[in-house]
Amino acid sequence: MYTKLKTALIALSEKNDLLESEINITAKILTPEEAIGETERKDFPLLQGKEFLMQADFKNALGQAFTDAPSNFKGKLKKILELKLTDNSDRALFIATLNAVMRYLGAAEKTIHCKNEEPELCAREIAGTIIDKYGADIKIGIVGFQPAIIDNFAKSLTPQNVKVIDLDKNNINKKKYGVLIRDGKKMAGELFKISDVILATGSTIVNDSLSDLIALAKKYQKPLYLYGTTVAGAAKILNLERLCFQSS
Numbered sequence: 001m002y003t004k005l006k007t008a009l010i011a012l013s014e015k016n017d018l019l020e021s022e023i024n025i026t027a028k029i030l031t032p033e034e035a036i037g038e039t040e041r042k043d044f045p046l047l048q049g050k051e052f053l054m055q056a057d058f059k060n061a062l063g064q065a066f067t068d069a070p071s072n073f074k075g076k077l078k079k080i081l082e083l084k085l086t087d088n089s090d091r092a093l094f095i096a097t098l099n100a101v102m103r104y105l106g107a108a109e110k111t112i113h114c115k116n117e118e119p120e121l122c123a124r125e126i127a128g129t130i131i132d133k134y135g136a137d138i139k140i141g142i143v144g145f146q147p148a149i150i151d152n153f154a155k156s157l158t159p160q161n162v163k164v165i166d167l168d169k170n171n172i173n174k175k176k177y178g179v180l181i182r183d184g185k186k187m188a189g190e191l192f193k194i195s196d197v198i199l200a201t202g203s204t205i206v207n208d209s210l211s212d213l214i215a216l217a218k219k220y221q222k223p224l225y226l227y228g229t230t231v232a233g234a235a236k237i238l239n240l241e242r243l244c245f246q247s248s
Contacts, residue, residue, distance in 0.1 A: 001211045001238070002085045002094075008237045009098050010081055012105060019078050051203070053113060056096035063099025063111045065230045066203035067092035077101070091206045095230060102233040111232045114246035122246040123148035126199070126227060127156050129243060134197055134223075139163065141195030141222075143184065143204065143213060149227070151177040165191050167207070184209075192216040198224045202231030202242070214240075 013019040052070040056063045058077075069088035073080070080097045083090040102108035114122055126149055130140065138161065140153050145166040153162045159178035165188060166172060171181045182191070188209075192198060198217060204210040204226070217224035225241045235242040 001214075002091070005098060005234055005237055006081060006085070006094070009094075009101060012101065012107065013077055013081070016105060018101070019081070020076075054092050054096045056093075056100040058097065058100035058104050061100050061104035061111075063096050063101070063103055063108075063229075063233070064113055065092045065096035065099065065206055066201075066228065067206050088206055088208075091208065095206055095234065098233040099229070102236065108233045108236050110244045110247040111229050112248045113229050114248070118246035120148050122227075122244070123152045125245040126243045127152040130197055130199065130225070131156055137161070138196040139194060141165075141191040141198045142200070143188070143191070143198065143209075144201030145171050145176070145181060146201060146227070147176065149199070150179055154178050163191055163195055188212065189216060192220040192222050195222060198222050199243075200224065200226050202226045202228035202235070202244075205231045205234045210234075214238075 010019065051066050051068055054065050054067060054070055056065075067088055069092065071089045071093060073093050077097070080094055083094055085091050085094055099108060099111045103111045123146070131138065136157065138157070140157065140162055142150060142153070142162065142164045145164065145168060150162065150164055154177045162179045163182070164176075164179050165182045165184040167184045172183045174181055198213070200210075200213055204213060210226075210231075213224060216222075223241070225243050226235060227243045229244060229247050231240070231242060232244070234240070
């Protein structure tokens, strides 16, 4: 998957004479206030210091990526393309850059995270969109702890019809919004078995679990939707469904 993404970025860069140009790309770690603003809900992972939102600036076009391994970079585009992408830090730099370059070229949109009341509005729209398409009796499987999304599905369906897995040990085996959070390392296959539709955080493109989710979706023939800005560019290249209503 990463080979395909890197090949696509190299092709775009060569086609538009960007690969060898003296262009600096900066990736900075955004504070929670910069990234998400003032939200009524305070249990977003970003606000808990468990995730960081990195931002790449390419010719004033911005691309972002959530990660648990933030780092900074300043240099030429070709240096990003030399990264091995074997850890979360390198993958976050690459994905943020991919989003920024594709945004610059008009090949991707909605690459900047929503703020303030917008995450709540987006969660409501995501739940409404999926329920309108698949019905009010569906079983939704959610990959990643996103409180607003979980809460809106639990209210629109029933908590029993909402299944969630996460990698954060502080969330596993605890009830959040009436929904028990399961271990993402152990329960991913089971989630696909028992759910009608899967909704996964786009940050799976950074932590190297997205390819497994795609394989499970094919194996069990379940529709897979991704949400968030992190997967903006990759979703275009890999032809994946993405829901991200309030980002810019």
